[in-house]
Amino acid sequence: MVLWELFKTFFITGFVSFGGGYAMIPIIEKAVTEYGWISAERLTNMIAIAGMSPGPIAANSAILIGYSAAGISGAIVSAIGILLPSLILVITVAAFFVKLHHNPLVERMFYGLKPLVTSLIIFAAIKFALANNMINLGISFRSISYCLIFGLSLFALLKLRWNPVYVIILSGLLGVALYS
Amino acid sequence: MQVQWKLVFHIFWTFFKISPVTFGGGYAMIPFIIKEIVEKRKWLTNDDINDVIALSQTVPGAVAVNTATFIGYRIAGIRGALAAMIGVSLPTFLIVLTLGVSYYYIHDNPKLEAAFVSIRVTIVAIIVYAAIKIAKTAISDKTTYFIMAAGVPVLFFIHPVIAILFGAITGLIVVPLKRKLGYNIDLQKSKDEDPTINPDYFMGAGI
Numbered sequence: 351m352v353l354w355e356l357f358k359t360f361f362i363t364g365f366v367s368f369g370g371g372y373a374m375i376p377i378i379e380k381a382v383t384e385y386g387w388i389s390a391e392r393l394t395n396m397i398a399i400a401g402m403s404p405g406p407i408a409a410n411s412a413i414l415i416g417y418s419a420a421g422i423s424g425a426i427v428s429a430i431g432i433l434l435p436s437l438i439l440v441i442t443v444a445a446f447f448v449k450l451h452h453n454p455l456v457e458r459m460f461y462g463l464k465p466l467v468t469s470l471i472i473f474a475a476i477k478f479a480l481a482n483n484m485i486n487l488g489i490s491f492r493s494i495s496y497c498l499i500f501g502l503s504l505f506a507l508l509k510l511r512w513n514p515v516y517v518i519i520l521s522g523l524l525g526v527a528l529y530s
Numbered sequence: 531m532q533v534q535w536k537l538v539f540h541i542f543w544t545f546f547k548i549s550p551v552t553f554g555g556g557y558a559m560i561p562f563i564i565k566e567i568v569e570k571r572k573w574l575t576n577d578d579i580n581d582v583i584a585l586s587q588t589v590p591g592a593v594a595v596n597t598a599t600f601i602g603y604r605i606a607g608i609r610g611a612l613a614a615m616i617g618v619s620l621p622t623f624l625i626v627l628t629l630g631v632s633y634y635y636i637h638d639n640p641k642l643e644a645a646f647v648s649i650r651v652t653i654v655a656i657i658v659y660a661a662i663k664i665a666k667t668a669i670s671d672k673t674t675y676f677i678m679a680a681g682v683p684v685l686f687f688i689h690p691v692i693a694i695l696f697g698a699i700t701g702l703i704v705v706p707l708k709r710k711l712g713y714n715i716d717l718q719k720s721k722d723e724d725p726t727i728n729p730d731y732f733m734g735a736g737i
Contacts, residue, residue: 366694367590369668372660376690391650395637398649399629401656404550405622406592413623417630425627433619436591440599441611443589455702456588461715462677462701463694464668469681470690471661475654476682482650496651503655514656518649525648530641 364435369467371407375474390481545617556594
């Protein structure tokens with residue numbers, strides 16, 4: 351039953367997976383809460399590991415959540431679930447719509463789709479910040495250090511253009527220094 | 531028939547080797563694809579690759595997986611598509627699974643727990659960064675800004691899949707409507723967005 355839930359969730363996710371893995375977090379988060387596979391904190395850790403690994407974030411997250419929920423078979427079923435739509439859609443498009451990206455209907459669709467994908471990603475950030483108790487108005491060592499880590503991470507990504515993988519690793523080292 | 535299977539295996543092996551470089555987004559793969567597929571094996575031309583990448587962005591799913599599957603299909607049909615998809619996914623599947631299994635055994639370690647306290651904050655920053663990146667290409671006028679701004683509160687109430695469908699339908703309705711009202715909408719992508727010209731721009735995007 352868990353295997354079927356995993357497959358179903360990631361198969362649906364695969365079909366609407368526009369604009370990169372982070373836009374898919376709200377769908378995954380919803381399913382995780384509904385089926386109770388893992389806790390919100392654990393989910394954030396899984397997304398972090400997915401971001402540190404090579405490969406697509408959405409597929410990596412699917413594999414990690416599948417493994418947490420149902421072991422190796424869960425990981426395999428989730429990976430197939432999220433990859434199958436790509437295979438089906440790519441073969442269909444390659445066979446019938448070679449110039450799909452020049453199609454005016456597709457261009458119109460993306461005009462509305464892309465801003466919504468942006469909302470999905472913003473929503474994912476808010477959800478994660480709330481789920482991990484990061485939005486805290488009190489002044490404490492925790493809240494100040496969180497602000498600092500957030501600011502430094504964003505600076506490294508936006509201004510220094512560091513690879514997200516390095517930012518995650520350095521942040522982990524900072525965490526060991528600050529919180530252990 | 532023998533030759534055909536040999537080709538299918540070569541496709542699998544080529545993507546198997548490229549796959550682990552897809553750190554920080556599928557676009558990191560493009561220079562390696564051009565080197566292996568175009569220059570070394572001469573399976574496709576540079577123009578083909580440009581078409582394939584444009585299509586891979588249009589179809590839902592990860593750019594790395596879509597690109598590999600498209601190329602596999604172009605070279606050897608459905609068998610080629612399957613070989614390329616498995617080839618590009620298998621190494622990262624094994625790496626991620628190894629990390630997941632390791633995490634499972636050592637997640638109680640206080641040092642690792644401390645590391646993840648900080649990493650969880652960084653993940654929120656990375657998601658914000660991903661939003662800023664995509665907003666640069668997605669928000670081109672007041673209408674798209676409005677869709678984005680309205681989308682966030684709406685997502686607290688409706689399922690994200692429904693919201694995605696709404697977004698697509700809105701685009702289909704709004705674009706002809708705005709044109710009828712005399713607004714000029716530029717749907718063409720700028721040169722800056724072409725990952726083959728400016729791969730750095732896509733760092734961290736479409737992951």
